[in-house]
């Protein structure tokens with residue numbers, strides 16, 4: 176029974192392998208399974224104890240066997256154990272990649288030149304270098320054929336493709352981060368879900384002063400194309416967020432509503448209320464708003 180490596184290498188390596196396999200097979204979302212599931216921690220602890228137990232058993236088996244050996248066999252066994260362990264495959268590969276001759280064989284490759292006692296060896300190019308050189312040649316040929324003969328794609332189309340992909344990511348991000356809007360970034364929301372949410376917000380907070388049909392009461396008429404504080408989604412959003420002129424009664428709704436809710440109710444006003452004919456319209460106030468007036 177020859178020990179090829181020692182326990183303090185074997186146990187951690189096996190432990191890491193099993194851990195890696197566990198993480199690979201258990202789908203635990205963003206977090207690693209060992210953090211997500213306490214059972215996984217327990218499992219790894221069990222594996223650890225088991226590995227230690229196996230090591231202990233191996234050692235004692237070795238011990239028992241050793242005592243059954245004859246004196247001569249004991250000596251042979253100890254001699255074979257004390258041979259220091261070497262990673263011969265790795266060493267050989269490394270030597271092959273360097274491709275240099277051992278010092279004793281340098282006589283075969285020494286050149287005739289003798290510059291004031293300085294001699295020169297005719298070493299072969301190291302294989303690692305030569306292989307890399309061949310690889311660059313193959314790469315170059317493939318590149319040339321692909322991009323200059325068949326014109327696969329160029330930098331412009333690569334750029335456009337990446338921008339388009341990024342745009343999609345931004346859209347997806349905005350869907351999850353609607354709460355980030357402010358008066359500068361707000362855009363008219365047209366999805367039915369947003370309009371319905373805006374309607375509900377309007378009905379609970381705004382009808383008291385603006386009426387359900389937007390005809391106006393304490394607050395101005397929201398159905399006409401006249402605006403005191405400016406029309407368009409950006410102005411309406413900032414009016415709703417910051418409130419009207421002092422003493423008029425329109426409060427700053429940012430105290431009460433979330434940014435996304437203010438965007439929804441503003442969109443509701445512009446899409447559903449604007450242009451309707453209310454039962455009791457209040458006279459128009461302010462100026463006619465044209466979209467091109469947006470600063």
Ligand code: HEC
Nearest residue numbers: 380381384393394395402403404405414419420423424425
């Ligand atoms: C307490 C009464 C009151 C409530 C409640 C109220 N408003 Fe107003 N609103 C006003 C008044 C008064 C004005 C006019 C402000 C001014 O002249 O500066 C106004 C102005 C506005 C304007 C600007 C109109 C324009 O012509 O520029 C918008 C948009 C608006 N309100 C939306 C809302 C929304 C949305 C809600 C509900 C979240 C709401 N208001 C709730 C009283 C109210």
